Amino acid sequence: MRQALKKSGGTISLLFSVIILLAGWWLLALVLNSPAVPPPLGALKCFLASLRGDLSIHLGVSLYRVLVSLMLAAVLGVPLGILLGKNPDLDARISPMIYLTYPVPKVVFMPIFLILLGIGDISKIVLITLIIFYQILVTTRDAAKNLEKGYISSVRSLGGGSRDLYLHVFLPGCLPSILTSLRLGLGTAMAVLFLAETYATQEGIGFFIMDSLSRMNYEEMFAGIIAMGLMGFFLYIILDKTEKLLCGWVHL
Amino acid sequence: MQDYFLSIKSLKVDYEQKGEPVTALDAVNFSLNQGQRGVIIGPSGCGKSTLISVLAGLNSHYSGQVLIGGKPPASGGETALILQDFGLLPWKTVWDNVILGLRLRKKNTGEIKTAAETVLEKLGLGSLGKRFPAQLSGGQRQRVAIARALVLEPKLLLMDEPFSSLDALTREELQDFLLEIWEETKLTILLITHNIEEAVLLGQKILIMSPCPGQIQQEVENSLAGASHLRGEVQFLEMCSFLRSFLRGRAHDAASA
Ligand SMILES: Nc1ncnc2c1ncn2[C@@H]1O[C@H](COP(=O)(O)OP(=O)(O)OP(=O)(O)O)[C@@H](O)[C@H]1O
Ligand SMILES: [Mg+2]
Numbered sequence: 001m002r003q004a005l006k007k008s009g010g011t012i013s014l015l016f017s018v019i020i021l022l023a024g025w026w027l028l029a030l031v032l033n034s035p036a037v038p039p040p041l042g043a044l045k046c047f048l049a050s051l052r053g054d055l056s057i058h059l060g061v062s063l064y065r066v067l068v069s070l071m072l073a074a075v076l077g078v079p080l081g082i083l084l085g086k087n088p089d090l091d092a093r094i095s096p097m098i099y100l101t102y103p104v105p106k107v108v109f110m111p112i113f114l115i116l117l118g119i120g121d122i123s124k125i126v127l128i129t130l131i132i133f134y135q136i137l138v139t140t141r142d143a144a145k146n147l148e149k150g151y152i153s154s155v156r157s158l159g160g161g162s163r164d165l166y167l168h169v170f171l172p173g174c175l176p177s178i179l180t181s182l183r184l185g186l187g188t189a190m191a192v193l194f195l196a197e198t199y200a201t202q203e204g205i206g207f208f209i210m211d212s213l214s215r216m217n218y219e220e221m222f223a224g225i226i227a228m229g230l231m232g233f234f235l236y237i238i239l240d241k242t243e244k245l246l247c248g249w250v251h252l
Numbered sequence: 253m254q255d256y257f258l259s260i261k262s263l264k265v266d267y268e269q270k271g272e273p274v275t276a277l278d279a280v281n282f283s284l285n286q287g288q289r290g291v292i293i294g295p296s297g298c299g300k301s302t303l304i305s306v307l308a309g310l311n312s313h314y315s316g317q318v319l320i321g322g323k324p325p326a327s328g329g330e331t332a333l334i335l336q337d338f339g340l341l342p343w344k345t346v347w348d349n350v351i352l353g354l355r356l357r358k359k360n361t362g363e364i365k366t367a368a369e370t371v372l373e374k375l376g377l378g379s380l381g382k383r384f385p386a387q388l389s390g391g392q393r394q395r396v397a398i399a400r401a402l403v404l405e406p407k408l409l410l411m412d413e414p415f416s417s418l419d420a421l422t423r424e425e426l427q428d429f430l431l432e433i434w435e436e437t438k439l440t441i442l443l444i445t446h447n448i449e450e451a452v453l454l455g456q457k458i459l460i461m462s463p464c465p466g467q468i469q470q471e472v473e474n475s476l477a478g479a480s481h482l483r484g485e486v487q488f489l490e491m492c493s494f495l496r497s498f499l500r501g502r503a504h505d506a507a508s509a
Contacts, residue, residue, distance in 0.1 A: 150338025157308045158353035158404070159328020168352065172343040249343045249384045 043222035050223045058208040059227050066189050069128035077136030082170045085144020106131045124196040132185040143177035176250050179243040190232045256283035257440050263316035276302045278465035287438040291455025299466025300444045304412050308333045332401035336413040339397045340385040346396050347381035353404045371403040391422035411443040428480050452491045460498050
């Protein structure tokens with residue numbers, strides 16, 4: 001009962017936010033009265049129409065790039081983060097390298113990736129992966145480092161080896177932090193994706209938006225923006241649900 | 253010569269702190285018979301947890317001789333460990349916590365189920381299997397920790413301040429509970445405490461430790477052990493003040509040194 005209420009409350013506040021957002025947009029369009037900011041109704045109509053056209057293809061390409069990047073970043077960052085977190089000696093040796101390279105904005109390497117990896121998906125995936133990887137690595141390492149030592153001793157005393165510690169202590173213990181960093185990373189990933197897709201490519205929502213802009217088709221441009229926003233939103237919801245599902249013990 | 257179940261001879265443990273070796277334990281000698289309850293009491297930092305971790309097979313960097321049932325300590329063997337907090341994994345339900353040891357031992361599913369059900373039922377935890385540790389009271393949590401240890405049918409039960417974070421009543425309840433379990437299983441138990449009453453109640457052999465480096469300062473055979481009805485009686489309190497004077501005296505020596 002209480003859960004049902006909470007759930008419907010969530011839906012209502014979501015609906016409310018959407019209405020406010022649309023109203024704000026509509027007002028802005030009214031005030032600015034510029035073709036660059038079309039009113040929401042036209043943009044939404046155009047969005048639905050474009051979905052039946054090539055927007056869905058661009059959406060698919062972008063989704064693919066983000067998903068693969070996030071997954072790769074997690075697959076690389078999580079085990080390495082745990083490894084560093086549980087081995088302070090190794091961490092002391094590796095972390096200077098991390099701190100030296102972490103603040104360098106990785107987008108500056110985009111031209112190099114384009115040259116080395118071509119203008120296809122790989123250069124974009126590598127760029128996004130690289131950026132998210134750092135965030136996941138650092139978060140996971142800190143989470144692993146701060147895990148109560150009691151969990152480790154108790155599982156070891158039960159006869160657990162290194163693999164068991166990964167499986168029963170480090171991975172589940174770090175999972176909430178990992179998912180949080182993925183959620184935060186998602187925003188970064190979308191931003192980088194847009195940037196990467198506006199450059200030397202014919203595919204993806206970034207391209208769709210910039211292409212519409214160059215044709216001064218602003219409704220279509222906003223259709224692209226809506227698509228990008230919805231994509232981010234749904235990915236976020238998926239991560240949120242995953243967190244609720246896998247980390248039920250955090251939300252008791 | 254008597255054959256002890258647990259025997260420790262000239263145990264020495266060094267740690268490294270900022271590159272400097274620190275001796276946590278030195279020349280520790282004591283032994284326990286099979287089925288005996290030993291209690292270690294001593295000031296903070298005197299090396300009690302260090303001693304337990306050696307016995308639990310978690311720290312193999314020691315010198316001297318440690319034998320449990322004639323064998324050197326090993327984790328995952330016949331020794332079970334119970335900690336003050338943080339022993340139970342918060343991401344696992346009571347059930348999954350209890351069966352973890354059996355799973356790690358690659359027991360088959362049927363066996364695991366029967367063993368865990370029996371233990372949970374016996375400890376009055378039958379209905380709590382689906383809960384997470386955070387959904388239990390402190391007392392229930394320590395019961396689960398005991399269940400997780402007992403389900404492995406250990407020969408030696410090591411407890412590091414198991415009841416320290418409990419309120420007085422729950423603590424007494426669990427002390428009695430531990431005594432009941434001991435009556436039934438005749439396990440060898442080594443328990444660490446900061447609480448003098450707890451030492452007198454539970455320890456057939458009370459080992460008083462002194463710090464820097466940790467040593468057994470005094471061994472006391474305690475005939476009052478297990479007599480929970482004597483809690484608060486004169487002999488009980490006399491025994492407590494006897495122990496207290498030892499612990500105090502030591503602190504006094506340390507202060508004047
Ligand atoms: N992993 C470690 N590395 C370095 N020094 C340690 C380590 N563990 C313990 N020590 C040191 O060894 C000594 C004994 O520590 P230990 O934890 O065994 O004491 P304790 O008697 O259990 O204390 P308490 O009653 O506070 O639990 C302390 O001086 C402590 O600083
Ligand atoms: Mg301790």
